[in-house]
Amino acid sequence: MAKIETPELDARVLLKDALKLSDAELIAAQDATASPEGEMLYRNLVCRRISGEPVARILGHREFWGLRFELGPDTLVPRPDTETLVEAALASFGRADAPRVLDLGTGTGCILLAILHELSLATGTGVDISPEAVETARRNAKNLNLSGRAHFVVSDWDQRIDEQFDLIVSNPPYIPSGHIPELSEEVRLHDPMRALDGGKDGLIAYRALAACARRRLAPNGVLVAELGIGQEADVAALMRDAGLKVDGPARSDLGGVPRALVVRG
Numbered sequence: 001m002a003k004i005e006t007p008e009l010d011a012r013v014l015l016k017d018a019l020k021l022s023d024a025e026l027i028a029a030q031d032a033t034a035s036p037e038g039e040m041l042y043r044n045l046v047c048r049r050i051s052g053e054p055v056a057r058i059l060g061h062r063e064f065w066g067l068r069f070e071l072g073p074d075t076l077v078p079r080p081d082t083e084t085l086v087e088a089a090l091a092s093f094g095r096a097d098a099p100r101v102l103d104l105g106t107g108t109g110c111i112l113l114a115i116l117h118e119l120s121l122a123t124g125t126g127v128d129i130s131p132e133a134v135e136t137a138r139r140n141a142k143n144l145n146l147s148g149r150a151h152f153v154v155s156d157w158d159q160r161i162d163e164q165f166d167l168i169v170s171n172p173p174y175i176p177s178g179h180i181p182e183l184s185e186e187v188r189l190h191d192p193m194r195a196l197d198g199g200k201d202g203l204i205a206y207r208a209l210a211a212c213a214r215r216r217l218a219p220n221g222v223l224v225a226e227l228g229i230g231q232e233a234d235v236a237a238l239m240r241d242a243g244l245k246v247d248g249p250a251r252s253d254l255g256g257v258p259r260a261l262v263v264r265g
Ligand SMILES: C[S@@+](CC[C@H](N)C(=O)[O-])C[C@H]1O[C@@H](n2cnc3c(N)ncnc32)[C@H](O)[C@@H]1O
Pocket: 074, 075, 076, 077, 078, 079, 082, 104, 105, 106, 107, 108, 109, 110, 111, 127, 128, 129, 130, 133, 155, 156, 157, 171, 172, 173, 174, 194, 195, 196
């Protein structure tokens, strides 16, 4: 069984959820006793955590860019590293801009919806090959009052899209297939394989993204793609080979890993 890195924090988050407590109530409840039902529910959540289920999967939601995103079995749990992609995308636009945004492989919709949340005049389309992920993204847009500016399509990359966009964003599946067995159980057993597996060299989806960018970027448009560890040179080369201009170096995440590559048409 894998080691739980933050047992105390996880226990408190699960307790808060089981007993439906606010932060203040959680602090005040230090010495309080729960009802038998509350205690049973809490024990059940703790057992799930001990058996290796990630906290976000147990709760069914995760915070990203300060916003709450519901999860489904077919959506990746949004990662803090991906906020670097949102930062890089926002750096190309001002608050008065109204970019048309395309999010390829939208999952929960977290990237697109974070951008629409920041740019109140932007509109966007999120696509995913998974109908269940698209349903989850639609629900998240509704919960965040962004449905009026976001629409979601089930599509194999841009196959069912025919417009052009000022901004294309994507966090594609990029783990080389041979590395999947080395991932932690929390990722390997609980995140959907379709969200992880980038094929033999981890780059299959980037080739598709480069082709999409050629077809879908409006004049002066920009593509911002998330990178896996060590992929900057290969992805940049692949984008250049497709006739795109790389605006390097990639923006690094908080761990210093080059994470968001900006590419222009
Ligand atoms: C790494 S996840 C990213 C999800 C979300 N954007 C995020 O950052 O949390 C990649 C997503 O791409 C989707 N995907 C994989 N292959 C696809 C394809 N051929 N066309 C469209 N979406 C695809 C997966 O279903 C998954 O939701």
